[in-house]
Amino acid sequence: MYPLVDSHCHLNFPSLSEHLDKILDEMAHNGVGYALCVSVNLHDFPQVLDLAVRYPHIFASVGVHPDYENKVEPTVETLISLASHTKVVAIGETGLDYSRTKGNIGWQHDRFRNHIRAAREVNKPLIIHMREASADTLSILKEEQASEVGGVMHCFTESWEVAQQALDMNFYISYSGIVTFKNAASVREVAKKTPLNRLIIETDSPYLAPTPHRGTTNQPAFVRHVAEAIADLHGITLPQIANTTTNNFFSFIKKTNN
Ligand SMILES: [Zn+2]
Ligand SMILES: [Zn+2]
Numbered sequence: 001m002y003p004l005v006d007s008h009c010h011l012n013f014p015s016l017s018e019h020l021d022k023i024l025d026e027m028a029h030n031g032v033g034y035a036l037c038v039s040v041n042l043h044d045f046p047q048v049l050d051l052a053v054r055y056p057h058i059f060a061s062v063g064v065h066p067d068y069e070n071k072v073e074p075t076v077e078t079l080i081s082l083a084s085h086t087k088v089v090a091i092g093e094t095g096l097d098y099s100r101t102k103g104n105i106g107w108q109h110d111r112f113r114n115h116i117r118a119a120r121e122v123n124k125p126l127i128i129h130m131r132e133a134s135a136d137t138l139s140i141l142k143e144e145q146a147s148e149v150g151g152v153m154h155c156f157t158e159s160w161e162v163a164q165q166a167l168d169m170n171f172y173i174s175y176s177g178i179v180t181f182k183n184a185a186s187v188r189e190v191a192k193k194t195p196l197n198r199l200i201i202e203t204d205s206p207y208l209a210p211t212p213h214r215g216t217t218n219q220p221a222f223v224r225h226v227a228e229a230i231a232d233l234h235g236i237t238l239p240q241i242a243n244t245t246t247n248n249f250f251s252f253i254k255k256t257n258n
Helices: 020-029 045-054 076-082 106-122 134-143 160-168 185-193 220-234 238-252
Strands: 004-009 032-037 058-062 088-097 126-131 151-153 171-175 199-201
Touching: 004 199, 004 220, 004 238, 020 032, 020 220, 032 045, 032 220, 032 238, 045 058, 076 106, 088 106, 088 134, 088 151, 106 126, 106 134, 126 134, 134 160, 160 171, 160 185, 171 185, 185 220, 199 220, 199 238, 220 238
Parallel strands: 004 032, 032 058, 058 088, 088 126, 126 151, 151 171, 171 199
Antiparallel strands: none
């Protein structure tokens, strides 16, 4: 079968990195050929990059998650310089998250804009984290002309209207194990409508383990369950969804799959 890709995981987090050999074996056993290890703060970025340098099938991103309130603020220049490595294929995760931050959220907006400016400068795609903040996220993406580089709306759980606006700005839509959750009928509805040529899949591991592994530590191998759920929704086979989402992943990172 064509290899699957986990387009968003946090392999450098201790719950995964402490068992790295086993995690990589499980990926191979489940036909998961590639994974993108996503940076959430600059302090941990060296570990993220190290994984991508050591393993040809692991890619890295650079960015600071909108939830990290007390971390060193990334400047456009810093992001540009860290993104220059060839294994750094995307900028993020970045975006807006109003679910935990109360009060002044101006700093989230400034940080988000810096990521978009850096992405345009280095011509690498954006990984967008958006939670309870879709209107502001979309308007900042528009204002900063993010469509020039595009990217992915990761772990998508928003409405079809939001999906359409993201698609219009050259973004891919990525679905996580949430599509396998019993109570996620509305996410499945949107996933079903998402055009197959713009859809990718992820685990967001170690979080959000899909059914039938709910409650355990998630890992990139489990992206196979996400693939099966999406294949079902679109009435196609697992090899077909693997082929499609893997090709989409490589177009998203602006590379060819060799
Ligand atoms: Zn996220
Ligand atoms: Zn994440």
